[in-house]
Amino acid sequence: MTGGVEGYRSGFASFVGRPNAGKSTLTNALVGTKVVITSPKPQTTRTVVRGIVHRPDAQLILVDTPGLHRPRTLLGERLNDLVKTTWAEVDVVAVCFPANEKVGPGDRFIVNELAKVRRTTKIAVATKTDLATPEQIGRHLLDIAELGRETDTEWAEIVPVSAVSGEQVSLLEDLLVQMMPEGPQLYPDGDLTDAPEQVLAAELIREAALEGVRDELPHSIAVVVEEMGLREGRPADRPLLDIHANLYVERSSQKGIVIGHKGARLRSVGTAARKQIEALLGTPVYLDLHVKIAKDWQRDPRQLRKLGF
Incomplete structure (x- = not known):
């Protein structure tokens, strides 16, 4: 049985950094499969999705926290509380600083x-x-x-990596493993990942919905998977998973953006997701996707609860 190995280590690490610092891509590079949504838009990671190496x-176990930022809404405050709780509970926090950008006030804040x-x-x-020259690095x-x-x-280590080229990713993995306590699997x-499949499906739908609407509605989309289950009466070798999900936006103008001309955009979101x-x-x-309006949901505690925050 694994986990009984002499000197076996297991524990939790969290990648943090300002938006787009490369946290999710790094998680995916270490785990070797896509478990965390990566979008060039800040603040797309909301749920604590763990990738497991x-x-x-x-x-x-990699814990991906939402980006910490100065909160402007109730949602922002809840996310920040979640971040700090996570930091206190993990074994190692790895702060990501993109080498192609200068260390700035956002990094200092974190x-x-x-x-x-x-x-x-x-x-x-x-x-x-x-993305940087040796001098820049x-x-x-x-x-x-x-x-x-x-x-x-006190930095226990400072490590340069590229998740895209794979440079030093296994070195980082080794360093993180050495910092984990000894213990069972x-x-x-x-x-x-231990994120339930509904959560992962919702994240992937959200990623597809954000694709292509760069600045129009960064995080005013919430996705709730209402129902998910294998369709009954299908032969065992030809299963079909039915997923019914709602995309919530805050205003009817946003609903139009998500649906697109004659529903074209929503169809392409559905296909990609x-x-x-x-x-x-x-x-x-x-x-099966539907777009609904939840007025100002980011500021309304009742709606936040309903949407899973």
Whole structure:
């Protein structure tokens, strides 16, 4: 049985950083399959989706927190509380600093907040090194070390990686594993994430819906999977998974954007999401999408609860 291995380690790591710092792409590179939605739009990751790295000697559970930001809405405040709770509970927090951008006020804000979490081990990861020159990367690593000194944050390691080219990803994995406590396997082999399938399906639908509407409605889309189940009466070798989901937007103008001319946009969202869900779950999917208006849901506690926040 695995997990009984002498010196077996298992624990939790969380990648943090300002929006688009490369956290989700890194999670996917380590886990080796797409479990976290990656969108070039900030604040698309909302649920704590864990990717699980299985090794003969260890199990590394990656917790993907939403980006921490100065909250402007009730939703923002809830997300920030969630982030801080997560930081205190994991074994290692890895702060991601994209190598193609200067260390800035957003990074400082996050590291200052993180400095308040005393017990957790902290490492710095210079991401996206494929987009920077060796000189830029060298300068970047010095800036990260300096930010650590200024905020009284002790970096256990500073590691440059590129999730896209795969550069140093396995080195980062080894370092994270070494920082995990010794202990038994926490999840069964074969699990890649513990987010229930409904949550993953909703995330993939949301990613598809955001694709192509770059600035018009960044995070005023919430997706709720109302029903999900195998269609009855199908032969065992030809299963079909029925998914009925609602996309909630805040205003009727946004509803028009999501649906598109004669429903064209919603159809393409449905097709893209269906392919991703089929790839993830390995089952043919029938996806039924409807767009609904939940007025100002980001500011309304009752609606936030209904939409799962």
